[in-house]
Amino acid sequence: MSALCEFALRMGDNTLILGHRVSEWCGHAPVLEEDIALANTALDLIGQTQMWLGLAGEVEGNGRTADHLAYKRDAWDFRNVLLVERPNGDFGQTLMRQFLFDAWHHPMLKWLSENSAEKRVAEIAEKAVREAAYHLERSADLVIRLGDGTDESHRRMQDALAYHWTYTGEMFEADAVDGELADAGVAPDPAAMKPGWDALVGDVLAEATLAVPENDFAHKGGRRGQHAEHLGHILASMQFLPRAYPDARW
């Protein structure tokens, strides 16, 4: 598989799995406005997935569509980071996961839209970056509001941060695929995104009165197809219909 195809899968699987996770809140959020916000965020992410997985299928050249790639691959073929498959937990855990991801996603898309040597990647990023900017502003605002909120909301946000923290390092790890993409000017070296992420996350957490965890251990493997048990459960519900009723249409 080419590095470009692998990259499109990594980008598209991140948005697909996070989009699906966030959509699980539909009808369950603490207040109606947040229910709508979560569903709309999920829609943006799924829409972005169609572009990335569409590109992956096009580059692969075997006739697989975005739907094929979303519904007919097994867990070991998914390339998302482990962070996005983490369970929703409470509203604080969901929001903290969103913020930690958005703080990586938005600068990444911004880099791609401005610098990628691959036109199709730059075009998708240019479309998605505007939505990601909005997501980041919302999730950062809510992390601050809840972190610097009541005793209970503060405690829950600090717990959420500890729960997700060791899953953030994977976003900045580099392998041979990343090296090839960076050399070709298609994507940045993942490690180069780390200082900006540290600064942004540090500022927001400080304003939220939350302490940055000191543990710098990083769970890894998602980008190579080694996932936690959570992904299998997500796929079981997400892929059931198209697998049980192949070629079903609206």
Place this chain on the structure above:
Amino acid sequence: MGWLAEVPDPEIPVVSVVDLGIVRDVAFDDDTLVVTITPTYSGCPATSVIAFEIEAAIRDHGVDNVRLENQISPPWSTDWIGPEAREKLRQYGIAPPIDGTAADGRRVARLLGEGNARVECPRCGSANTAEVSRFGSTPCKAAWRCNDCLEPFDYFKCI
């Protein structure tokens, strides 16, 4: 393009798909009419209905060979919504987008506070308004309320 100016947006029927800037180009490729459309938000659920309505409108005018092409670049922007369409939105009860206030990932209050643009209530015109939620009934809108006439309303987000 004139035919398509009569195709309403499925979620905001007072404006057409041309008013919103969704139709980017119409041209014949041999005997096939090619309509180039661009999605508003990448996951907007109205996109497939819009494509269906456009195709139906063109067939109603007697052209059977239609092809729809999706174009994502340049990305759709609310800058493409003209002044007439903005006025139609306002009369329909949706505050039109305020240009230059699109999110860029920085946490600044663009629509609140001294010196910043204010969203005016589409019903009473008051600028004494507040954001209730960053998202509204569709991906393209946010939920606001008027502190004077107390009515809730949708604000068409700038993107």
